[in-house]
Amino acid sequence: xxxxxxxxxxxxxxxxxxxxxxxxxxxxxxxxxxxxxxxxxxxxxxxxxxxxxxxxxxxxxxxxxxxxxxxxxxxxxxxxxxxxxxxxxxxxxxxxxxxxxxxxxxxxxxxxxxxxxxxxxxxxxxxxxxxxxxxxxxxxxxxxxxxxxxxxxxxxxxxxxxxxxxxxxxxxxxxxxxxxxxxxxxxxxxxxxxxxxxxxxxxxxxxxxxxxxxxxxxxxxxxxxxxxxxxxxxxxxxxxxxxxxxxxxxxxxxxxxxxxxxxxxxxxxxxxxxxxxxxxxxxxxxxxxxxxxxxxxxxxxxxxxxxxxxxxxxxxxxxxxxxxxxxxxxxxxxxxxxxxxxxxxxxxxxxxxxxxxxxxxxxxxxx
Amino acid sequence: xxxxxxxxxxxxxxxxxxxxxxxxxxxxxxxxxxxxxxxxxxxxxxxxxxxxxxxxxxxxxxxxxxxxxxxxxxxxxxxxxxxxxxxxxxxxxxxxxxxxxxxxxxxxxxxxxxxxxxxxxxxxxxxxxxxxxxxxxxxxxxxxxxxxxxxxxxxxxxxxxxxx
Numbered sequence: 001x002x003x004x005x006x007x008x009x010x011x012x013x014x015x016x017x018x019x020x021x022x023x024x025x026x027x028x029x030x031x032x033x034x035x036x037x038x039x040x041x042x043x044x045x046x047x048x049x050x051x052x053x054x055x056x057x058x059x060x061x062x063x064x065x066x067x068x069x070x071x072x073x074x075x076x077x078x079x080x081x082x083x084x085x086x087x088x089x090x091x092x093x094x095x096x097x098x099x100x101x102x103x104x105x106x107x108x109x110x111x112x113x114x115x116x117x118x119x120x121x122x123x124x125x126x127x128x129x130x131x132x133x134x135x136x137x138x139x140x141x142x143x144x145x146x147x148x149x150x151x152x153x154x155x156x157x158x159x160x161x162x163x164x165x166x167x168x169x170x171x172x173x174x175x176x177x178x179x180x181x182x183x184x185x186x187x188x189x190x191x192x193x194x195x196x197x198x199x200x201x202x203x204x205x206x207x208x209x210x211x212x213x214x215x216x217x218x219x220x221x222x223x224x225x226x227x228x229x230x231x232x233x234x235x236x237x238x239x240x241x242x243x244x245x246x247x248x249x250x251x252x253x254x255x256x257x258x259x260x261x262x263x264x265x266x267x268x269x270x271x272x273x274x275x276x277x278x279x280x281x282x283x284x285x286x287x288x289x290x291x292x293x294x295x296x297x298x299x300x301x302x303x304x305x306x307x308x309x310x311x312x313x314x315x316x317x318x319x320x321x322x323x324x325x326x327x328x329x330x331x332x333x334x335x336x337x338x339x340x341x342x343x344x345x346x347x348x349x350x351x352x353x354x355x356x357x358x359x360x361x362x363x364x365x366x367x
Numbered sequence: 368x369x370x371x372x373x374x375x376x377x378x379x380x381x382x383x384x385x386x387x388x389x390x391x392x393x394x395x396x397x398x399x400x401x402x403x404x405x406x407x408x409x410x411x412x413x414x415x416x417x418x419x420x421x422x423x424x425x426x427x428x429x430x431x432x433x434x435x436x437x438x439x440x441x442x443x444x445x446x447x448x449x450x451x452x453x454x455x456x457x458x459x460x461x462x463x464x465x466x467x468x469x470x471x472x473x474x475x476x477x478x479x480x481x482x483x484x485x486x487x488x489x490x491x492x493x494x495x496x497x498x499x500x501x502x503x504x505x506x507x508x509x510x511x512x513x514x515x516x517x518x519x520x521x522x523x524x525x526x527x528x529x530x531x
Contacts, residue, residue, distance in 0.1 A: 135374065135375065182404065203392070
């Protein structure tokens, strides 16, 4: 699987027909301020701005949003232009009138037009003729997702191979660790929440847990993409939970919702919509928002602390240096907290998924 | 807000990747792992149960063994007692027999002695008679005077010897 991931990256680089680090530099030497160290990650066309001040909001947004390139850092050259260490990624677009387009992002990242597409002022891809299109690009998030799951699948297959031996063998090494987590999910999450349906949903819960956890961890690597802090990612997982809830839902669940016995009939018109909304929509929505907001918040805090260094450094270098001590200390603290949060949020997502599915698939004798 | 707007492309890829990972791991990882864990747990609980059962069996066997041993012990003492009784009986019987035999022999001996005694007395009597006759002969040969007195005396002698 790892070999597959490496091959994938290799193919990607060939497809892009670009060296890994592109040299997208602007020709005009601007009069940038000395203190602007961090550059806007997608600023290939904006380098010419007259007075480039550090914009914390923009920098942070660029770090936490998805992108068609993988930007690592920029270096200011002696002529005032920037050297961007950035990998362009494949762009896959489906246009309702023109069909599929497949090209590398470096075709348009400096503002060029290619196959009827160009970058808008907000750095989004737009079609020049205004036709409707859908973006299925291998973005930074998608690429990181692929790398993370390749590692996940490779590790799990490696662990699973240990269990192929016919006789009972004591677990060892990494297998012991995975085994503890698997047993934990089975005994502490699936069984209490799902009862006799635990075994049916256990593969899903295990996949969800490891999928989220590993992607959370990958998100902590400096320079990596913010996959689990992206609402599209959490929405997709919440959608699967929602589908499982609906597919597995029992008559009892619906009856319980629409016929709230033991409650005065007069309250029913109020209660039923509340029950319906909370039972059907709020549950998966809460899953989606909780993971998204938690992971995003962690990234935002770290980035905000680090941005403070540059904000103060613009005022005076000494202030920047002073603030950096405090900022770095706090960032490290938050970073360790985030390490805990990666597992915690994965666990919370998994246990709530189990709870919601357990509720929806409950049979009368379970209450 | 750009952050709150889920992008279709990412949803699509997340779904594709997640489903692929899910089906792959379900078949290749979770099933074998969970099965192996169940098997192992079953093996362990089975082993524990077997151990417990064996322990109980051992206890039962031990008590059985104990009972058997007790029985054997009782039997042994019974046999010993019986043997002792038999020995005593034999000894008593032998003693009684010996006693009876002794008594019989003594009786016989007594009777024999009596007989012998009687025979001896008869012999003595005969011998005495002969002796008397001899003595009388001698006396008669030597002196035949005072015949009457002497006769009387002889008769008295004979009488006396008869009484003996």
